[in-house]
Amino acid sequence: MSLRKGKRYAYGIHVPDMKDLSKNYPIEEMPAPKTVYIALSQHIGAPATPIVNVGDHVKKGQLIGEANGVVSANIFSSVSGTVKEISEFVNGLGQKLKYVVIENDGKNEEVLLPKLPDLEPKTIIERIRLAGIVGLGGAGFPTAVKLTPKNPLDALIINGAECEPYLTCDQRLMVERTEDIYKGIKYTAAALNLSRIIIGIEANKPDAIEAFTKYEDLEVVILKKQYPMGSEKHLIYSTTGRKVPVGKMPFDVGVCVQNIKTMIAVYEAVELNKPLNHAIMTVSGNGISHPKNLKVALGTPFTDVIAFCGGERENVVKIVAGGPMMGRALVNLNQFVRKTDSGIILLTGKETNTQKPTNCINCSKCAQNCPMRLMPMYIEFYYLSGDYENAEKYGAMNCIECGSCAFNCPARRPLVQNIQNAKMKIKEARSNGKQ
Ligand code: SF4
Numbered sequence: 314m315s316l317r318k319g320k321r322y323a324y325g326i327h328v329p330d331m332k333d334l335s336k337n338y339p340i341e342e343m344p345a346p347k348t349v350y351i352a353l354s355q356h357i358g359a360p361a362t363p364i365v366n367v368g369d370h371v372k373k374g375q376l377i378g379e380a381n382g383v384v385s386a387n388i389f390s391s392v393s394g395t396v397k398e399i400s401e402f403v404n405g406l407g408q409k410l411k412y413v414v415i416e417n418d419g420k421n422e423e424v425l426l427p428k429l430p431d432l433e434p435k436t437i438i439e440r441i442r443l444a445g446i447v448g449l450g451g452a453g454f455p456t457a458v459k460l461t462p463k464n465p466l467d468a469l470i471i472n473g474a475e476c477e478p479y480l481t482c483d484q485r486l487m488v489e490r491t492e493d494i495y496k497g498i499k500y501t502a503a504a505l506n507l508s509r510i511i512i513g514i515e516a517n518k519p520d521a522i523e524a525f526t527k528y529e530d531l532e533v534v535i536l537k538k539q540y541p542m543g544s545e546k547h548l549i550y551s552t553t554g555r556k557v558p559v560g561k562m563p564f565d566v567g568v569c570v571q572n573i574k575t576m577i578a579v580y581e582a583v584e585l586n587k588p589l590n591h592a593i594m595t596v597s598g599n600g601i602s603h604p605k606n607l608k609v610a611l612g613t614p615f616t617d618v619i620a621f622c623g624g625e626r627e628n629v630v631k632i633v634a635g636g637p638m639m640g641r642a643l644v645n646l647n648q649f650v651r652k653t654d655s656g657i658i659l660l661t662g663k664e665t666n667t668q669k670p671t672n673c674i675n676c677s678k679c680a681q682n683c684p685m686r687l688m689p690m691y692i693e694f695y696y697l698s699g700d701y702e703n704a705e706k707y708g709a710m711n712c713i714e715c716g717s718c719a720f721n722c723p724a725r726r727p728l729v730q731n732i733q734n735a736k737m738k739i740k741e742a743r744s745n746g747k748q
Pocket residue numbers: 682683684685686687688689711712713714715716717718719728729732
């Protein structure tokens with residue numbers, strides 16, 4: 314084991330971490346609900362193709378949606394029961410997605426993946442692909458693809474930063490399931506044929522840091538509590554000193570970054586033959602009666618999760634899927650748990666700003682705080698003017714959507730949403746051949 318401090322980077326902000334609300338609650342397994350609504354799109358890339366029909370009986374762990382392309386991912390049932398419906402509807406994030414709706418029969422009949430014949434790299438990667446494992450840090454990029462990089466690598470970096478305020482499920486996993494994470498890390502390192510393994514953990518999680526110091530073959534790096542330390546580029550810099558150039562990927566600087574929950578999923582798929590059919594998440598905020606860290610069946614309605622945590626406590630003004638910085642506010646509660654969900658945060662009026670935005674006063678605070686050294690006010694200005702070409706010139710596509718700019722904006726400009734929209738418009742223009 315080696316233990317050292319990570320490098321600091323110049324940009325980044327300090328946000329109240331609010332982790333005391335939930336960090337001492339062990340992960341509980343929430344009973345599966347009566348009905349699950351499992352989205353066929355829980356990853357980047359094309360939605361999975363349903364391979365079950367209405368009326369079919371399915372078991373927990375049964376494949377119900379088949380990956381439709383290289384960056385798509387398989388989808389598995391989280392309960393045993395009957396397929397009631399396969400239909401498209403608009404969810405609480407305003408996305409129109411296709412769902413497989415399954416009525417839980419309560420029998421919990423389960424089917425496992427076949428036992429692996431060996432632990433060769435190819436076998437591990439194929440198992441990870443088959444089990445529907447995607448990056449559980451939020452990106453949803455298929456893990457098997459990340460494990461077949463274009464360039465030679467020399468290090469695997471595990472992201473234990475969990476820098477988002479309120480979220481504590483990674484911290485709980487690092488303390489409660491250290492050995493399972495370690496096994497997942499070793500299988501992943503074997504798949505990549507790497508011996509150098511680094512785990513970066515923010516300094517505000519001393520229990521998690523302590524848990525990993527017993528492994529001789531891990532480099533444990535204590536990261537400064539600084540937002541967004543968990544972004545891949547900042548984590549790579551802090552743990553190795555390497556800078557990922559604009560437009561480049563981690564493999565371009567010889568590393569692969571994996572998330573804590575992804576490592577648990579790898580362990581379960583390789584050793585226990587279980588596909589990924591649940592999410593591990595934090596339910597927190599001053600608006601929830603009993604904050605918790607939970608293991609939840611995929612497709613569980615958010616309303617059921619909130620009820621399991623005792624329901625709303627006081628005037629909730631915003632509910633966020635994910636953390637409050639990078640997560641997305643729900644427009645309604647017609648939302649269902651996905652693989653990549655890390656939290657449901659119920660914010661009261663005291664915890665979030667609900668005032669209307671005013672005009673930009675050109676104070677430049679957003680630029681000063683941007684960890685990617687962008688000028689968010691110009692990207693927003695050009696987006697709102699319909700000038701997507703200039704929005705791109707000002708680096709819209711390099712935005713990591715961390716929310717640091719909006720956090721400190723005195724005019725409360727919705728900078729992140731506008732930059733996200735700008736990115737969508739730029740992508741549209743690219744696919745139409747206009748830019
Ligand atoms: S512009 Fe993007 S990367 Fe920069 S602070 Fe805002 S959200 Fe973060």
